Amino acid sequence: MNVPIQTEGRVSDGTLLEVTDLKTHFRTERGLVRAVDGVTFSLERGKSLGVVGESGSGKTVLSRTIMGLLPSTAVLDGSVKFAGQETLGMSPKQMRHLWGREMSMVFQNPMVSLNPLMKVGKQIMEPLDIHLGMDKRNARETALTLLRDVRIPEPEKRLDQFPHELSGGMRQRVMIAIALACGPTLLFADEPTTALDVTVQAQILELIGEQRRDRNMSVILVTHDLGVVAGHTDEIAVMYGGRLVEKAPTKQLFANMKMPYTMSLMRSIPKIEDPSHTRLLTIPGRPPDLVNPPKGCGFAPRCAYARTKCLEERPPLVPTVESDDHVYACWYPVGSPEFEERDVEILSRVGVAGAAS
């Protein structure tokens, strides 16, 4: 069951994270960068949410805001409730009580995220000591168990090795072991597999899913790859220009995309089942300037389906007719007569038939 993202105070018992109208802006010389600009969603315990978007969509800033990992130039507004407690604006000292034990993060690049001068075992034992006050012997035992959990071969030997002695996939497994060390209830995985090979990527995604089920942990998987979220999340939130533009349970989203942006993203991915030299449908232009965002819909300047209204008025996030769980922000969504009229035209122009499937 999913909690609708309109927050009317009706929070089911299972809600772990509740984000309301969150704004993260940065002061820069050019002006105020609206990296996250009014995002609302909630996440139940044990569920996984995929946050999808292009670079500059605000997906990484969103997860860092919730984690409290922002530079001092950030200007915050809105609310982030973690297990009922307001965490937005907490000092790093206060956040430290949550880091590790309650929420932790797996970063994109395992090589730069691990300390190259510290043995792997010590890096896993460190949070156990700091956050749980575990003594050395117990910590070492736990570290060993964690390495087994993330299926690192010869775990005893690995404890005393340095990161450079491990392969990329193994380093990412170590990162996951560190993130899991204190038994967090919420795990952020920010592009956890982007630096990895496809065979290793599949293994890592399965590992995160398995640990989520075993530990009844919530996971926020941040990625630009719709393929990665499709098989490994319960829900998907699509971000564009710092805003949520569509959110739905994963199967509903793929079966019934409403935002032309989500659909265009899907269409621009080369499909393995298409014959070679299939012309790809592209999204022209670039993501919006976050200092001077467009007046209407943020995607309108790049949207092949945009009309005058889209450039003038910003569409609100509304539920679909079929389901309250599925929300989108578009005046002329996929399936509307205005959309279909243009789509026939576009598909015939590029000579792609049935590319929507």
Place this chain on the structure above:
Amino acid sequence: MAGTGNAHLRDGDAVLRVEDLVVEFPLGRKGTVSAVAGISFDVLRGETLGIVGESGCGKSTTGRAIMQIETPRSGSVVFEGTDLTTLSFGDLREARTKIQMIFQDPISSLNPRRKVRDSVMEPLDIWERGTEAERDAVVDAVLENVGIDPDRAAESRPHQFSGGQCQRISIARALVLDPTLIICDEPVSALDVSVQAQVLNLLEDLKAEYGLTLLFIAHDLAVVKNISDRVAVMYLGKLCEVASSDDLYGRPAHPYTNVLLESIPVPDPEIVVVGTSITGEPPSPVNPPSGCRFHPRCPAADEICTTTEPIMRPIGDGHFVACHHPLVTPVSVS
């Protein structure tokens, strides 16, 4: 020799013909890294050959060895009838104008302190092609063709452009000398999917317009399939399988190709992920496994795979595989 063999080389107008290429890197007393271990392939005029494989499989080293950026230990690299491995430095420089490269990270492959138009102009200046006015005309035309405003390029430095635009500029720089062959080393893997599609379409258009032959190196199987006519799969310095792209993806014969295809995350939640049939990661190329280099991770491996290196053999329709137990039966060699 060496698990590859040359059965898959074709007669015909090959722009590039690589035979038994070996590239090794010394590790001092610890031995050598066997990065590329005797691979052969050819690229016909106007064709796009995709080379696909995981990191460390030697695909980038292969591209660099063709350019003679890495000196091959042995083997030949015949480009337009000339073996590049035998050329003097001066002749090699001349030959290299006909082969250009595009790299993965578009921003760091442009000089951050120069105006991008100057970077695109530089190859023409070095080779003193035409008059100054002619050079200007060539650069402007090429920039227009890749979708970059020449006036903006004359005033701006790389950091003022997005990643996709920088990749377009790198492509323009590769084009100004009117090359025959372009080696693209992971040209779209640093880009967002929407921009990736733009660059792939652009490469297809330019290939037709400039009559190019492409060697496209990437790890993303769907991207490689989209742009390639023929695809070669590499694993740990060896070729596993070569076929036309539709054929390779339609009926993969090598267990490794099959594993790669299985591992791709499909953007469709209705497709149940059955789990990958492969564990672990590629072993170190310092001490590569005996016999078939894939045997320690292969679901079909048996005794012979640990001792004897498989030789490339035909399985019909220009499809070749180097495996003792291919998933598709080989045709008997007549």
